Amino acid sequence: MSDTTLPTVGTPERTRKVYERTVYAIFAVAIIGLLAGLVFNQEYAGTVIYLVGVWLGVGLAYLLPKWSDxxxxxxxxxxxxxxxxxxxxxxxxVVGLGVVPAVYVLGAAGHLTITSTMWGAIYAASAMYLVWGACYTIVSRRL
Amino acid sequence: MDNDLPERRKAQNLSQGELAEAVDVTRQTINAIERDRYDPSLELAFKLASHFDCEIEAIFDPSQNGNDPS
Incomplete structure (x- = not known):
């Protein structure tokens, strides 16, 4: 048991829910803050609220289990x-392998115009596959 | 995997939440095991066997032919 153990709120199940809701509430405030910033032309303030809220929420989600039993x-x-x-x-x-190569070939042949949005999606998907491959390699070497 | 966890739990007058607390998992996990929707890890199976003071095979039936508590 850690010296920094937080108090429980009733049963462990109840405590878990209270902690979960606390973290979710912080995330909600962050997202609402960002959207409010967009609506009221306070993008900078909204972004600050979002970043602070998200990092606070992530930090609590990571640290609370360590501080609590x-x-x-x-x-x-x-x-x-x-x-x-x-x-x-x-x-x-499946979607990537089934769609992206066909879109690329059709685009190269001039039958389809690949918009910048489509290129962005292709690059994002490709980056995700690369990250997944790297993670898979790391995990497979640990097991 | 078939198991007789509900019977053993009720024999000790434990709720799912109380058993969950005893073996350090959530109530939902105990519920999922009892409904044969989730197979516990070896670690949790050992904890459950230890809690009920029996062998793992006495609780879980790998043949899935129904409960067969010894």
Whole structure:
């Protein structure tokens, strides 16, 4: 047990929910702040609120489990995350392999105009595949 | 994987939340195991077996042919 253990709020389940809602509330304030900044032409203030809120939320999400005896997720949550991530990447790979090469060939042949938005999507997807490949390599060497 | 966790839990008058707290997982995880929707890790299976003072095989039936507590 850590010396910095935070107090629990009733049962561990209740404490977990309170901590989760606290973090979600901070994220919500950050996003609302950003949108409000856009609406009221206070982009700089909105961005500051967003960055502070997101980093605060991420920091708390990382640190609260270390400061508290209460777990925020367990092995089933991790399995859900793994399966959801795997499913998302499978969909991305199928769509990427099934669409991107065809779009590229049609664009090169002049049958299709690849807009800057489409190029952005292609580059973003390619970057995601590269990051996934790097992560896969790192994880596979650790297991 | 078939298991007799609900029967063992109820025999000790434990709620899912109380059992979850005892083996350091969430109530949802215990619920998912009891409904055969999630197979626990080896670590959690050992914790459950230790909690109920029995072998893992006494709780879980890998053949999935129904509960067969010993």
């Amino acid at each position: 209460v777990r925020f997720d367990d092995e089933r949550d991790e399995e859900i995350f793994r399966q959801a991530s795997g499913l998302a990447m499978s969909v991305a790979f």
